[in-house]
Amino acid sequence: MFFSKKEKSSVADGGLIIFANVEDAIRAEKILRAGSFETRLVAPPPALRRGCDLALEINLTEKPVIEKTLLEKKSHFLEVLPLRGSGELFNVVKVKDFGDAVMVKAANMKLTFDKKTGVILNISGGGCPDIPYLHISMVDKKLSEVISPKEQGYTLCALMLDVAYREALHLWQSEVA
Amino acid sequence: MLLICGTIPIANFPLTMGAVAFAGDELFINEQKIPCTQGTAALVSAACVVADYCQIAPPHVLLAGDIGNGQGSRAIYDYLKKNIGRLSPNILLMHYILPVMGLMKKVVAAAEKCAEKPVLIADASSMYAAKAAGLAPRFDIFTPDLSEMAFLADPDAVHPAYISRHLFNSEILQVPELIAAACQNKNAPRLLIIKGAVDHIVEDGRVIATIREPDIPALEAIGGTGDTISGMISALIDAGVTASEAAITATKANRLAGQIISAKPATKIREIIAALPMALKNILKKEKKND
Structure with a gap:
């Protein structure tokens, strides 16, 4: 018997939202899904962990609108980081x-x-x-x-x-x- | 068939596929009008000008309205994934589409299953998605400007907003280093057209041509001058010109169009596009003279 392989999510898009606790992560996921953002709860890599074992994987390009959405809903998060690199957003002109x-x-x-x-x-x-x-x-x-x-x-x-x-x-x- | 895919800044513009016409400073597709502004509309307009000049069929486009929330972009990815095999274009150009690495991977995989793999060209955010997803070597052409070249050279950045400061500070003199880094990290396709004060045409990691004249500094400020280059390249390839020759002709034509209208920082892209037929004519005349 053959089982069809479930299509992998296309979320893995370079960004991670870091939270202080599990409740905040779960609430943020619900808010973002309700807003039609593709997102997935994951375990953050050890280097990016800040005390909580859950993080949200997001499309990093959408960082500004995702932050805006979470802040409007008073959803608490620590930071949004790229999965690779220094994580420092460009700010020189x-x-x-x-x-x-x-x-x-x-x-x-x-x-x-x-x-x-x-x-x-x-x-x-x-x-x-x-x-x-x-x-x-x-x-x-x-x-x-x-x-x-x-x-x-x-x-x-x-x-x-x-x-x-x-x-x-x-x-x-x-x-x- | 040349198929150009991208979004246009009209929120409720439906997913639309078909041959496009350019007249005045507007695009016409399926009885809908699109103004020729910076972005995919400028790219398509320039491709139409070249198609008309070369007397070939106009390009086909796959367009959707998107003002940044990604809805139109996702519709484009989805349509391509399902239909690219049936459409089987000779050239597939992907432009202003929200970068979603997973979806870009699926589109490229589907394109590679076509009876004949299309010439794959990416500019703007489609180039960001292709590089971030590790797909650059599977593309044929990228058309970065200098800051986007720094992004390709940065092994970690998934968007130009995260490029290393030292790479952003790169000037024209550092272009060979940026090319070497991008190639070493497998973040470059076969052909790179680096747009800047000096345009560099790079094939398999080697600079094969530089275009410096006429020098029109204001072109850097004018939104859409990179889009017109990518559009012209795609249409010239569709007309049978080799990719490297197409790149040289397109970069020269863009500069010449700027010179013809005495481009200033306030010049609008539709004015550059209006001068492209004369620029192309002048280049061809010069080439004939040299033969």
């Missing part, structure tokens, strides 16, 4: 001066604004599906009048765009002041 415009770059995201008006001229780089949406909603508007990418976006690309946006806003406000 590079600035390029085009004369009338300035481009701020964070990881794979670039935001360019007009020096005089503070209007966002372009957003380039990145690859997650919320970036074209953020492009439409932010370009040709003033830095001080847009909703931040962190509030509107879902993914790590949006989070990197937020790093560039915050630096651009800071640069422009310093210039205006």
Whole structure:
């Protein structure tokens, strides 16, 4: 007799939510599943264990929206970490001066604004599906009048765009002041 | 058939498959209109321009609306997994799709079961998923910019948001080191097109061409200028051009289009796309002269 092999979950996507206790992990799983996120309870690797034997495996790209969802539901977690690497999220920027415009770059995201008006001229780089949406909603508007990418976006690309946006806003406000 | 898959930033746009047409600055598919903005729409528009220029059939597209929550992306993965064997495209280009490593693995496995394995091209988040899932050597072409090249060179990063700081600080001079690291860690496909102030065309780990002219620094700021390169490459391959020649022509055409319209940081991608036919014509004229 042959048994069909159950299809393996596609969750294993590089991210892990770490909890202080088992109750928090189980509650977070219920919240995320209700929100249609693919997630799975797993035992964290020893190096990432913080006292609780359960962690939630998630798609790391969705870290921003998952954190937002859990915080809104007052679900407690310690941190969201990549399964590999240092776990340090990128937070440095590079600035390029085009004369009338300035481009701020964070990881794979670039935001360019007009020096005089503070209007966002372009957003380039990145690859997650919320970036074209953020492009439409932010370009040709003033830095001080847009909703931040962190509030509107879902993914790590949006989070990197937020790093560039915050630096651009800071640069422009310093210039205006 | 060239099949381009990606999302568009319209939340309720249904999963749509079919041949696409480009007119003015809009795409038309199954009586639906899509504006030519940064992302997959820009890529498809550039592919259409090349197809028209080369007088071949327009590309087929598999599109779904997705503003970041992944619903459209998952519909694309699911459709591909089930139908890629039947569709059997010559070229499969995957673009703005939420990176889900497990689903990408299934799509690639299904593509490899086609009667003839398609030329596999990944850009944007599909390239992130392919690299993070360890699938890079099974792809034929990636089109990273310099920061994405640093991501490919980083053995641990599963997204460019986690690249090592020292790799992010890499400049053009460090490109050979990034290429070597990406190849050593098996995070590079056969052909890499590294987009930047100097474009590098890399075949089997070796730089076979660099394109520096015309130098249009504003192109880096314009959202969609990487998308147009990937779109042109796919359509040129569909027209019978070798992958490396397609890469050289596409990177030159992008620069030339920027020069034709005197691109500035505020230039929109539709303006670059509008100049592509003239850029392609000029390149071809020059090549004929040199023959």
